[in-house]
Amino acid sequence: MENERLRYLSQAGLDRLEWIHDPRCLVCGHPYDGWIEGERICPHCLQIKPAYNRALCAFRARGFARNIIHKIKYQQSPWLIEDLVVAALDDPQFRRHCTGSILVPVPMHHQKKRVRHYNQAERIAQTLMTRAPGCTYLNALIKILPTISQTHLGRAERRTNVAKAFALNPNIKLNLQARYVVVDDVLTTGATLHACAHVLRKAGIKNVDALALAHG
Numbered sequence: 481m482e483n484e485r486l487r488y489l490s491q492a493g494l495d496r497l498e499w500i501h502d503p504r505c506l507v508c509g510h511p512y513d514g515w516i517e518g519e520r521i522c523p524h525c526l527q528i529k530p531a532y533n534r535a536l537c538a539f540r541a542r543g544f545a546r547n548i549i550h551k552i553k554y555q556q557s558p559w560l561i562e563d564l565v566v567a568a569l570d571d572p573q574f575r576r577h578c579t580g581s582i583l584v585p586v587p588m589h590h591q592k593k594r595v596r597h598y599n600q601a602e603r604i605a606q607t608l609m610t611r612a613p614g615c616t617y618l619n620a621l622i623k624i625l626p627t628i629s630q631t632h633l634g635r636a637e638r639r640t641n642v643a644k645a646f647a648l649n650p651n652i653k654l655n656l657q658a659r660y661v662v663v664d665d666v667l668t669t670g671a672t673l674h675a676c677a678h679v680l681r682k683a684g685i686k687n688v689d690a691l692a693l694a695h696g
């Protein structure tokens with residue numbers, strides 16, 4: 481049966497999404513296969529302590545989701561974002577995580593944006609804002625250094641690669657009491673979301689979370 485809320489993707493496609501369920505790491509959202517008892521913070525988060533309180537992803541960046549995200553990023557197909565956001569918000573936990581927040585996209589360096597013409601994280605955050613309750617959108621961050629693709633880098637290299645890449649947008653005003661959620665398309669090691677959250681924290685915001693549509 482076709483889903484009328486979807487504009488471009490088929491329900492059969494969305495049915496193939498690999499949803500992330502609990503148990504997962506309470507900090508970075510990393511999914512655990514099977515059942516574990518007790519502490520649910522992964523060794524990685526215990527070691528590096530991300531700057532965000534909690535990151536959440538709706539589904540795994542595999543199969544169907546991976547193909548769609550690849551099209552969004554590299555094949556000039558940003559219109560596919562809306563259907564993926566609609567699907568992600570069907571997960572009550574993901575929806576709750578967005579609700580009432582100020583959504584801050586991971587910024588793209590202006591040189592890269594000139595080539596791609598859009599920043600998929602901005603489009604995701606803007607679409608979430610219109611569909612999740614009580615959200616607003618703010619370009620609170622800018623990317624001041626171009627970085628090389630994270631794809632082939634290890635955990636530590638990813639962190640170094642993005643460590644000084646982001647800064648506060650000088651043209652915006654922050655509400656230090658509000659809850660901010662940094663938004664990206666995919667979370668792999670969390671290095672990018674950590675670097676962005678770190679800038680917001682340094683600006684004095686205490687309540688910083690993160691989200692991505694998919695966990696890589």
Ligand SMILES: [Zn+2]
Pocket residue numbers: 505506507508509510521522523524525526
């Ligand atoms: Zn973790």
